[in-house]
Amino acid sequence: xxxxxxxxxxxxxxxxxxxxxxxxxxxxxxxxxxxxxxxxxxxxxxxxxxxxxxxxxxxxxxxxxxxxxxxxxxxxxxxxxxxxxxxxxxxxxxxxxxxxxxxxxxxxxxxxxxxxxxxxxxxxxxxxxxxxxxxxxxxxxxxxxxxxxxxxxxxxxxxxxxxxxxxxxxxxxxxxxxxxxxxxxxxxxxxxxxxxxxxxxxxxxxxxxxxxxxxxxxxxxxxxxxxxxxxxxxxxxxxxxxxxxxxxxxxxxxxxxxxxxxxxxxxxxxxxxxxxxxxxxxxxxxxxxxxxxxxxxxxxxxxxxxxxxxxxxxxxxxxxxxxxxxxxxxxxxxxxxxxxxxxxxxxxxxxxxxxxxxxxxxxxxxxxxxxxxxxxxxxxxxxxxxxxxxxxxxxxxxxxxxxxxxxxxxxxxxxxxxxxxxxxxxxxxxxxxxxxxxxxxxxxxxxxxxxxxxxxxxxxxxxxxxxxxxxxxxxxxxxxxxxxxxxxxxxxxxxxxxxxxxxxxxxxxxxxxxxxxxxxxxxxxxxxxxxxxxxxxxxxxxxxxxxxxxxxxxxxxxxxxxxxxxxxxxxxxxxxxxxxxxxxxxxxxxxxxxxxxxxxxxxxxxxxxxxxxxxx
Numbered sequence: 001x002x003x004x005x006x007x008x009x010x011x012x013x014x015x016x017x018x019x020x021x022x023x024x025x026x027x028x029x030x031x032x033x034x035x036x037x038x039x040x041x042x043x044x045x046x047x048x049x050x051x052x053x054x055x056x057x058x059x060x061x062x063x064x065x066x067x068x069x070x071x072x073x074x075x076x077x078x079x080x081x082x083x084x085x086x087x088x089x090x091x092x093x094x095x096x097x098x099x100x101x102x103x104x105x106x107x108x109x110x111x112x113x114x115x116x117x118x119x120x121x122x123x124x125x126x127x128x129x130x131x132x133x134x135x136x137x138x139x140x141x142x143x144x145x146x147x148x149x150x151x152x153x154x155x156x157x158x159x160x161x162x163x164x165x166x167x168x169x170x171x172x173x174x175x176x177x178x179x180x181x182x183x184x185x186x187x188x189x190x191x192x193x194x195x196x197x198x199x200x201x202x203x204x205x206x207x208x209x210x211x212x213x214x215x216x217x218x219x220x221x222x223x224x225x226x227x228x229x230x231x232x233x234x235x236x237x238x239x240x241x242x243x244x245x246x247x248x249x250x251x252x253x254x255x256x257x258x259x260x261x262x263x264x265x266x267x268x269x270x271x272x273x274x275x276x277x278x279x280x281x282x283x284x285x286x287x288x289x290x291x292x293x294x295x296x297x298x299x300x301x302x303x304x305x306x307x308x309x310x311x312x313x314x315x316x317x318x319x320x321x322x323x324x325x326x327x328x329x330x331x332x333x334x335x336x337x338x339x340x341x342x343x344x345x346x347x348x349x350x351x352x353x354x355x356x357x358x359x360x361x362x363x364x365x366x367x368x369x370x371x372x373x374x375x376x377x378x379x380x381x382x383x384x385x386x387x388x389x390x391x392x393x394x395x396x397x398x399x400x401x402x403x404x405x406x407x408x409x410x411x412x413x414x415x416x417x418x419x420x421x422x423x424x425x426x427x428x429x430x431x432x433x434x435x436x437x438x439x440x441x442x443x444x445x446x447x448x449x450x451x452x453x454x455x456x457x458x459x460x461x462x463x464x465x466x467x468x469x470x471x472x473x474x475x476x477x478x479x480x481x482x483x484x485x486x487x488x489x490x491x492x493x494x495x496x497x498x499x500x501x502x503x504x505x506x507x508x509x510x511x512x513x514x515x516x517x518x519x520x521x522x523x524x525x526x527x528x529x530x531x532x533x534x535x536x537x538x539x540x541x542x543x544x545x546x547x548x549x550x551x552x553x554x555x556x557x558x559x560x561x562x563x564x565x566x567x568x569x570x571x572x573x574x575x576x577x578x579x580x581x582x583x584x585x586x587x588x589x590x591x592x593x594x595x596x597x598x599x600x601x602x603x604x605x606x607x608x609x610x611x612x613x614x615x616x
Contacts, residue, residue: 037260058509076154082530086452087544113153150255218267259285276321310510350382400496441573499602
């Protein structure tokens with residue numbers, strides 16, 4: 001069931017496309033703007049005028065797709081390499097590495113939105129855990145000017161190797177860590193340029209935007225404005241003028257933490273589903289990202305770079321409101337000091353599996369200490385087994401979906417784990433490592449392009465959580481999901497197979513794109529990465545075969561091939577079956593939604609997908 005696209009074929013397509021651009025005799029620049037967590041249908045002329053105008057005047061990708069699991073680092077890896085997660089090994093924001101990562105607190109399940117952690121994982125996996133070349137490294141090796149600016153973690157991933165001692169050779173990188181020992185060093189050239197325009201060499205903090213609150217205290221009510229204003233100033237007052245002065249083609253990645261950060265932490269709906277992520281703080285986060293893009297576009301105009309610069313805007317994923325409700329979970333029947341009565345605690349999957357499998361639960365984020373009754377793991381992650389250093393089961397907690405690893409590859413234990421998960425009302429769809437065999441109620445991971453050449457350990461089971469709409473005219477804008485997270489009911493999360501999470505905002509404009517074109521074909525973040533490389537004439541030496549396609553239909557004289565829709569259904573287990581609805585362009589798959597019919601937003605009761613497109 002896996003997508004087959006050999007490196008040879010990919011290379012031939014890339015070379016032919018690059019040759020076509022070379023014949024134009026006009027070098028093209030590229031800005032890749034990522035408004036983290038932006039839902040496609042929230043973009044209007046009122047909420048985000050700059051992005052709405054770009055979409056309507058350029059290319060409107062009406063059929064967009066985030067890769068599942070719909071998390072930031074997973075989709076950053078796709079945009080950075082053009083490969084699916086089965087090749088990059090970035091299966092979520094928290095993964096099992098198979099060894100204790102010291103920068104992450106000596107845990108085997110590190111949260112990888114962290115520059116030090118990424119460097120540690122790179123060192124463990126031969127210098128490049130992604131196992132594929134990234135966009136910015138390919139570009140700078142070819143002599144282009146390169147920069148990545150924005151949210152810590154995904155920003156660095158675009159050029160994450162050999163970064164420590166080569167500030168003059170590496171891409172320009174600004175993120176939350178800039179100006180600290182953990183940040184990528186700045187070159188003397190950049191420091192001088194910052195001083196000239198009166199900007200500091202250290203990134204300001206998020207301030208109140210970073211406050212998530214707790215079960216009794218609302219989270220933030222402000223967007224991430226000061227920090228992102230700094231990033232936008234760095235891009236427009238330092239980096240773009242410098243790149244123009246160099247007189248070479250350039251590629252700039254700008255990763256806007258908003259609206260994601262504001263939607264996660266908002267304090268507009270404490271313990272309440274409505275308004276959830278549609279309150280004023282989330283809307284302010286959307287406008288903040290839009291303002292950043294407006295500043296970039298204005299700078300291009302003033303520098304005379306607009307005519308030679310392509311802009312691709314692609315959110316990493318959509319977003320949903322958090323639910324902490326379950327009628328079946330044993331964990332929800334216990335009491336916790338930090339969790340309202342009857343709500344699911346952080347780490348509910350680890351707690352429930354430990355009980356069902358009759359295995360001791362230890363906390364890998366707290367020195368492998370045992371987790372007792374009426375307690376939960378600090379970060380939700382769990383190692384199950386008599387010896388926590390040699391666990392039978394590892395649970396990596398992420399949000400709208402969790403990863404379960406079985407280091408012993410025990411097929412009987414896999415069957416017992418699946419049976420336990422099927423008994424919980426918060427589960428909506430299971431995907432199992434093909435190497436473990438076939439199981440009723442679950443589909444193979446290869447169906448999602450999660451089986452490839454990844455260097456990091458492959459999850460045994462990916463668990464998707466239940467999702468639904470809270471009631472609004474456009475269901476994807478009021479998607480709700482059960483989420484395994486420290487955040488509270490009513491705040492924001494993503495990661496599920498809800499169409500609310502897979503439907504990200506995507507648009508493009510520039511000399512290499514059509515004007516006023518609504519693209520009906522399905523496109524994905526892997527396509528974004530692959531297309532970006534083609535626009536820059538780059539030729540990666542692909543190790544894996546799970547790659548995106550060039551979005552040629554969005555380019556002048558590009559044909560628009562046909563797309564088809566398909567559904568895969570697992571064998572039933574206790575009346576439950578995992579259903580995967582997807583589209584095809586040629587042999588390329590685009591995953592719309594998946595889960596148990598009736599438990600996943602976007603799937604009808606009969607297991608068919610509800611069609612929804614973005615924009616006009």
